[in-house]
Amino acid sequence: MTSKTTFEIGIDDTLDCGSERSKIEEKKRSDMSDTQNTNATGGPASTLNHQAHSATFGTDEPLTLDSGVSLSPFTIGYNTYGTLNDDKSNVVLVCHALTGDQHAASPNPTNQKAGWWQAIIGPGKTIDTDRFFVICTNVIGGCHGSTGPQDENPETGKPYGMSFPVITIADMVRAQTKLIDRLGIQSLFCVIGGSMGGMQALQWAVDYPERVFSAIPLATAPRHSAQNIAFHEVGRQAVMADPEWHDGDYYEHDTRPHKGLAVARMAAHITYLSEAALFRKFDRNLQDADKISYGFGADFQIESYLRYQGTSFVDRFDANSYLYITRATDYFDLARDHDNVLAKAFINVKTRFCVVSFTSDWHYPTAYSKEIVKALNAAAGNVSFVEIDTDKGHDAFFLDEPEMIATLTGFISSAAQQRGLNS
């Protein structure tokens, strides 16, 4: 890992967003210590109005999971941005992707990096915190403040590890409804998310059609394909093959399966990029001037980049959470509960949809988004669909893609007008 430092500046989770994020004005970080309803407002007098929260649901409010297991007690870590209006009609629920967190528009307290969607959310931005009240929750099973496998199992007094119940996308959404109910919010103006976040947006509209005015699923799929499951299984096996994993009880052994998780991340990360972008950024460029080492060091820049992606990931993510959350996406199949006919899932859904895909996304290709669009049309749904031309692959939705911004801005502002939310 000698070359690790080379990419520490300028490259974050995706090839390009690092440099983009560096442009974004850093807001003062909020304190995410596990206190209830901490009011830690970010930055100088701005209307980002960032607040970090944590909501715990006791044994009287259990979360009944798809598996039949009841999870209780459980906690949801979440951030809010902007201000809730009087009739609570201006709520935008932002759903994070596989390894994301609730720090969408404010710096991540663990590493001080800019929020993963700071390009999109903020005062005057596409999701305008001057107009909307943004909620972003850490998914159930996660490791950034919501209950997950690293938390204490009340029955044993030890971390859950692999005794944590298997969760689904619908469970993540169900947990979010508990929070939304507690906040006294009846209807969400918009549910938006990319990748696994898009799955949550779809699940919300299908399970709670009367509570979702508009939904924006980006770079997502109505079900996980065999190829998607295959890549996830490679990642999970890499974690489980690490001797430090200890059948998921590594917390007890005071160690972490860092090597296995890093390999999992490296394999997965390739699927988030595109060959064109790899060629553009790295080609066969050597890390060290012009000579190859005739060895197995990171001769090529792409190797060094991937190793950095792997090693930086393990610092911010729990390996068991990775197993559970990848499993949740593998189980995702929106049509399964509707006679395997996707259109039936959307019958009686009045939600306005804006579906967005990216030309170079081979993780969730455009064909998957078109399946959603086709099913919505077949169910007489209300849908707009745009395929954004980009070489940046699946992770393009994180980036400041001008065409995506134009589409989202247009859709959100017209939906706001239809909802009677005038600025």
Add this chain to the structure above:
Amino acid sequence: MSQNTPEAQARIDLLVIADLVEPGSRVLDVGCGAGDLLHLLSTEKQVDGRGIELSQRGVNACVTRGLSVVQGDADEDLRDYPDDAFDYVILSQTIQATHNPREVLAQMQRIGRRIIVSFPNFGHWRIRWQLGVHGRMPVTHTLDYQWYNTPNIHLCTVLDFAALCGELGLHIEQTRMLSGDQDRRVKKPGRRDNLFAEQAVFLVSRDPA
């Protein structure tokens, strides 16, 4: 002469189409561009409108206007729509650019009760003159391309289109023959219409009137 600019012609075409649509109906506009017709129909006729548009720029323009439009292609994507989904399926100045106009019309017939198609008439006397007398491929304000760069690969005359409707079992309810600022309502277009109409708008139906 301002009426003869392409913009003015296009507007006449859209206004005529809007005139043919009954208020409050469900409409699919295939090749909806920046959404001018859908916008007109939703504001003037309170229709429940949907669109298909090939260009990203066009789709973005539509979405920004609050219109429900999907990026897609008339040749490929109409088959994804269920039977009888719409009261009207509209193809405005697009049929001549499709790969398989007969199949596109057949799909429209399946999806919608009524079909509205507007197209430039290749039988117009000025086009015939350019080809017949000058021996050159016609370039007019409605067909403003050279032979080597035109997207219009399946041009037809008013009589050709009427014949295709007959083949598909489509009943012509009304046609509008457009020339300059003239708009003539014709039940069954004849040879004279085929010579003098620059553009035509057909309202056709699956069921006999």
